[in-house]
Amino acid sequence: MINKRLVVIGGGAAGFFCAVNAARLHIDLEVILIEKSSKLLSKVKVSGGGRCNVTHNAPDILYMSKRYPRGQHFVKKAFNRFFVPDTILWFKERGVSLKAEADGRMFPVTDSSQTIIDCMLREADKYGVKIRMNAAVTAIIKDGDDWNVQLQDGSSLKATYVCVAAGGYAQVDKFTWLKAAGHQIIDPMPSLFTFNMPGNPITALMGISVEEAMVKVAGTKLLEKGPLLITHWGMSGPCILRLSAWGARELAAIQYQFVAIINWLPAFNENTLRDEIQGLRFSLGGQKMHNKNPFGLPQRLWQFLLQQSGIAEEIRWADMPSKEQHKLTKLLTAMECPVKGKTTFKEEFVTCGGVQLSEIDPSTMESRLAPGLFFAGEIMDVDGITGGFNFQHAWTSGWIAAQLGQKA
Known part of the structure; x- marks a missing residue:
């Protein structure tokens, strides 16, 4: 019986990873993923010249964490829950093998980003994730124990949990709806x-x-x-x-x-x-x-x-x-x-800035200010250098957020 609902805001790597894992792990949960544009997984599509640089073949967590100009300590804690070997295994279990190149970048053996996109869409279909396109969020409002997610078309969704995985915004005014939910925003700047x-x-x-x-x-x-x-x-x-x-x-x-x-x-x-x-x-x-x-x-x-x-x-x-x-x-x-x-750099737009990390628990990705509100991916003030680091942060934070507050 469905008695709880998770609304994931953002149809990129972090949002999809949160949605498909949450739907798989919680059988009593309805998962709705909403995307403001008409495209899903658009950065996955163009990453690595269309090959998708899925992650980086890092020897350990310390090495990996030092590749993030912002958020090093945060990702170091998060990587203890879900790291590169977990990413490799997750995709392998779903029929997608990854290979490492000499510089450490890891790609699907097919050398096609479509392989990753198809895998995500299969998982979403398998576990009944509902996807709504062209649905821009204007506000998220706490409503008793639940959340009210308001959309630009005037409609709204009631949710037990909300995961914000809306990517990086170039302008600070795009964060207004998150500020209204009580979070501090570090001014965004272009990176890469x-x-x-x-x-x-x-x-x-x-x-x-x-x-x-x-x-x-x-x-x-x-x-x-x-x-x-x-x-x-x-x-x-x-x-x-x-x-x-x-x-x-x-x-x-x-x-x-x-x-x-x-x-x-x-x-x-x-x-x-x-x-x-x-x-x-x-x-x-x-x-x-x-x-x-x-x-x-x-x-x-x-x-x-x-x-x-x-x-x-x-x-x-x-x-x-x-x-x-x-x-x-x-x-x-x-x-x-x-x-x-x-x-x-091409279409691989990355920003630094976003939701202040001190307001997020790295072991759950849950807001320290608002229970039931989670974050994943670039919406947080975390960004990595080029080489698969930003995607690994997306998979890690998405997977952790999908646990809905459950610690290991």
């Missing part, structure tokens, strides 16, 4: 964005990637190493995205106007590279610099850096003037690129 470098000649090299570069934001402690991609508007790639996540608030405060310092050869600094180049002048002396690239950089990037240093095409290693040598050393290890603005 690329750097715009308007007018920089390096954008002519769009499409070129470097396996490992080191990027620093001048005047700050922000520093990251990793793959870097040159785009037609500036720079992207895991290195830039991680830097944007760690610097989300700091970079917003300076309105995304700063200087990025690029070291194309992180194994060297200016001094050690100067010594290395001195040696190359002897060992490669008779060879033309434009033809011979001893550092493994993409050829077009190497030639671009030589041109920017004023080194003509016919110059041989032995004949490089000292002034140009100094310029090249500087460009290879500390190239200054002014950044003016940001671009959202």
Whole structure:
């Protein structure tokens, strides 16, 4: 007999995971999932270039928790209840095998996000989760022991429990209905964005990637190493995205106007590279610099850096003037690129900010202020760097919220 109802607000990864697990675990529970748009699991669809970066092959909870610029302590506690091996097993039991790539990212073996979407929809169908689309929430109001979920079309749903898994909002005014329920909201800011470098000649090299570069934001402690991609508007790639996540608030405060310092050869600094180049002048002396690239950089990037240093095409290693040598050393290890603005990384929009974590119990995902109100996913002030971390938080918080307050 159905005598209790859970309303899940949000049809993304966290919302679906909460809904299908709650419906499976509580046989006396009616589960209704409401989504404000006409699309379900839209971030799952586009994640990882359409492959869905489900989670990260982390060795332990401590390693994993350090990949969250905001919410480290919170996720560390939550991961003790549901972690990467639990995610892998959950999907495996439902016919979806995951594989780990060299950088730790984990994908379905099919390399298709549709595999994950189909799995979720099958589970929802199997356990009778009711799905309502184009249903935007305007208020959640405590009504005795129950909740009243009010929708934009004027209708309302009575619920024993509510789980808010509405994702991250870009503007603080979108949180008004949660503030009205008594929760503090940390102002949202974009995270995981690329750097715009308007007018920089390096954008002519769009499409070129470097396996490992080191990027620093001048005047700050922000520093990251990793793959870097040159785009037609500036720079992207895991290195830039991680830097944007760690610097989300700091970079917003300076309105995304700063200087990025690029070291194309992180194994060297200016001094050690100067010594290395001195040696190359002897060992490669008779060879033309434009033809011979001893550092493994993409050829077009190497030639671009030589041109920017004023080194003509016919110059041989032995004949490089000292002034140009100094310029090249500087460009290879500390190239200054002014950044003016940001671009959202594809459709994988992530925000920092959201419901204040001190108001949520990480072992249950239940509001400390309002019993029966739960949270899952990015609506909370938790965000991870790129690499499967945000999805793992979605699965973990969704699974915990689905327990409806039951501790292990």
